[in-house]
Amino acid sequence: MMLTETDNTFGKREHLCKQTLIDQLFSGKAHVMTAWPLKMVYLVVDKTDEQSASVELMVSVSKRFFKRAVKRNRVKRQIREAYRTQKHELMERMAQMPDKQLLLAVIWQDGKLHDSAELNAKMNKNLQRLVEKL
Template structure:
């Protein structure tokens, strides 16, 4: 099966209820400059929904926040295949929120280097959760 690099409508995390549940009951992990909130539930078919965010405290201008969010979405889109494959294989409904936590604009090559580490660490955590609770 070839890798799908799309980031379609059903993959975007937009539901307020899902976001509130994620922040209330989800777990976190960090790979600087990204903090990941995630929640996995058993489901009939494996799905992944992801959202991105940047704090307005350090980035006052919306154009800066939008640029960082665009970079986060693009790098997630390119590296999400392992996460999607795990969700399908284990039958998990995974909700993920990527938060940029650095105080400065990202360098050109930082996020492409860090996103594979973020996804790898997230897949490892989800795999451990799935094997602990079959």
């Protein structure tokens, strides 16, 4: 399946779920970028199988910041939405490295809610920096 310019999906294949990959991401070799309140942890690894997506994303919002699940879920939804609409450049960059896979974790670091426009701007800033570094 080739992504087109209008393909704004964030399907199950793009979710970072495998425990082995998550452990690999947080093993200490990964790189970190921050655009407050988003912290991005990323690692480029060799693709394990051909079916896996070139970029896999995991979103984390700690209970320490929001006790209520409703607020945590709202923030996670905002982050996923911001990523989904702005991932094209990243996908194009990863398409140039067909045997590699990008593991990406977005971690929330603030105790208060932010509006979606601000989150979109921060996500865009982080993704631009990530594309430059790859």
